[in-house]
Amino acid sequence: MKRDGRLSAVLHALLHMAEQDRAMTSTELSMCMDTNPVVVRRTMAGLREAGFVTSDKGHGGGWRIAVDLDAISLKDIYDALGASPVLSLGVHVEHPQCLVEQAVNRALKGAFSEAEALLLERFADVTLKQLVDDYRKRAKPARHEKRS
Amino acid sequence: MKRDGRLSAVLHALLHMAEQDRAMTSTELSMCMDTNPVVVRRTMAGLREAGFVTSDKGHGGGWRIAVDLDAISLKDIYDALGASPVLSLGVHVEHPQCLVEQAVNRALKGAFSEAEALLLERFADVTLKQLVDDYRKRAKPARHEKRS
DNA sequence: CTTCATGTAACTTGATATGTTACAATATCG
DNA sequence: CGATATTGTAACATATCAAGTTACATGAAG
Numbered sequence: 526m527k528r529d530g531r532l533s534a535v536l537h538a539l540l541h542m543a544e545q546d547r548a549m550t551s552t553e554l555s556m557c558m559d560t561n562p563v564v565v566r567r568t569m570a571g572l573r574e575a576g577f578v579t580s581d582k583g584h585g586g587g588w589r590i591a592v593d594l595d596a597i598s599l600k601d602i603y604d605a606l607g608a609s610p611v612l613s614l615g616v617h618v619e620h621p622q623c624l625v626e627q628a629v630n631r632a633l634k635g636a637f638s639e640a641e642a643l644l645l646e647r648f649a650d651v652t653l654k655q656l657v658d659d660y661r662k663r664a665k666p667a668r669h670e671k672r673s
Numbered sequence: 674m675k676r677d678g679r680l681s682a683v684l685h686a687l688l689h690m691a692e693q694d695r696a697m698t699s700t701e702l703s704m705c706m707d708t709n710p711v712v713v714r715r716t717m718a719g720l721r722e723a724g725f726v727t728s729d730k731g732h733g734g735g736w737r738i739a740v741d742l743d744a745i746s747l748k749d750i751y752d753a754l755g756a757s758p759v760l761s762l763g764v765h766v767e768h769p770q771c772l773v774e775q776a777v778n779r780a781l782k783g784a785f786s787e788a789e790a791l792l793l794e795r796f797a798d799v800t801l802k803q804l805v806d807d808y809r810k811r812a813k814p815a816r817h818e819k820r821s
Numbered sequence: 822c823t824t825c826a827t828g829t830a831a832c833t834t835g836a837t838a839t840g841t842t843a844c845a846a847t848a849t850c851g
Numbered sequence: 852c853g854a855t856a857t858t859g860t861a862a863c864a865t866a867t868c869a870a871g872t873t874a875c876a877t878g879a880a881g
Contacts, residue, residue, distance in 0.1 A: 526677055527838085527867075528763025536777045537765065544773075550857070557774075559765070561840065566858065582858045583848025599780065611788075613761045615676025617685065617707070625692075628808040629684045632747065636795035640759075640788045647784035660776040675836075675869085698826065709871065714827065731879025734826045 526613045532603055534558040535568060536656065539602070542578070543594055543657055548587030568606070575605035595654035603648055611641045674761045680751055682706040683716055684804065687750070690726070691742055691805055696735030716754070723753035743802035751796055759789045 538554045551562035551569075558565060569588060572578045579591045614637065616630045686702045699710035699717075706713060717736060720726045727739045762785065764778045 526674075526758055526761070526869080528758060529674055529761050529838090530763050530765035532762060533765040533774075533777055533781055536781075537771070537774045540773045540777065552857090557771070562858090563841070563860085564839070566860085567839095570859085580858060581848075582846075582856085584850060584856050586848070586857045588858095599784075610674055610676060610761050612792075613674075613677050613758050614680060614792075615678050617678035617681040623685070623705070624812050625688045625808050626681075626685045628804050628811070629681055629688065631807065632799050632804055633681055633684075636747075636792055636799075639795060640792035643791050644760075644762075644784055644788035647787060651780050651784075656776050656780055659779065660773050663776065664772050674838085677869090696826095700826090710827090711829090711872070712870065714829085715870095718828085728827060729879075730825085730827045730877075732825055732881060734879070736827095 529609055531568060531606055531609075532599070534560070535572070535602060535606065536599070536653075538565070538569075539572075539578075539590065539653060540656055540660060542588060542590050543653065548581060548585065548589050550587040554588065571605045571607055572602065575601070577601065577605060590653075593654075594657060595652045597653045598649050599651045599653075600645055600648035602653075603645075611644055612637055677757055679716060679754055679757075680747070682708070683720070683750060683754065684747070684801075686713070686717075687720075687726075687738060687801060688804055688808060690736060690738050691801065696729060696733065696737050698735040702736065719753045719755055720750065723749070725749065725753060741802075742805060743800045745801045746797050747799045747801075748793055748796035750801075751793075759792055760785055 535558070538549075538558050541554070541557055542549050551565040554569075555562045555565045558568075566580075569578060569580070573580055577590065577592055577597055578588050580586070580588050614633075616633055618626060618630075621627055621630065683706070686697075686706050689702075689705055690697050699713040702717075703710045703713045706716075714728075717726060717728070721728055725738065725740055725745055726736050728734070728736050762781075764781055766774060766778075769775055769778065
């Protein structure tokens, strides 16, 4: 089963936007997200509705981050993308008649919801600001290398 | 993204097998797994290779559980099915050049692996025996109702 | 030796995420 | 004002991949 890399791709785009003080066009973003401009607009639409980014038409238009970087967590972005399922695994029948299958579902669902809750907690703990800081911390030493 | 219900379906089948003292045919199992016999054989093949079930051809043939119910955990079954990914979410590029994307990947992968580890721990903690016991505990009171 | 079963390869189908085209709407620039 | 740059979005096309299906070989039991 193929994994959904949209969250990852969008975060990549957002961090690049955070490093610019101008708007970035869908075409620019499509390059760093390795897709095409229409898909970028489709994906960013959710973030716009949630108020995390703004978009402007026309000359000099494009996408900008609209809130403080430390006010957005990965969970916020995940939700804004449309809360796709976290787990590939699921139960075969949601509300089975069969008592045997009900026992299976009880066991599986317990494990599923714990794992999902943990993941979303971790997402909620990380802000875009932290990602930017992490990136900068690693990028700077590399620049020193070049200078020296 | 559609969820993979094979683990759930196979557990259902195994518990029914556990309640019988005869072999069950792929056709019988296909009914309780809500699919067709060939898919059952395909799915059970992994369990057979792992030694959890045996299959017999010919008259009176079919599938039987081959080990003690308290010697198999959900994790064992999950593994025997071919360890499909646990999470729907993944990173967009596995080993990116871009430092920004590397920072994104570090954050995501940490959260992913914690959640996955937790789920597999929980799976490892539950044996087929426990599921059977849970089922029986709930099934018996229902019979008393009928009698009284 | 017929029937009932599994084993498995090959092919078909269906669901769906992604990509693409097309064009309307709108903002900026000169 | 007209040319150009940009988003917004619907509609369509493509690719992928799991599941379903067909077909037939193999083997066991009556």
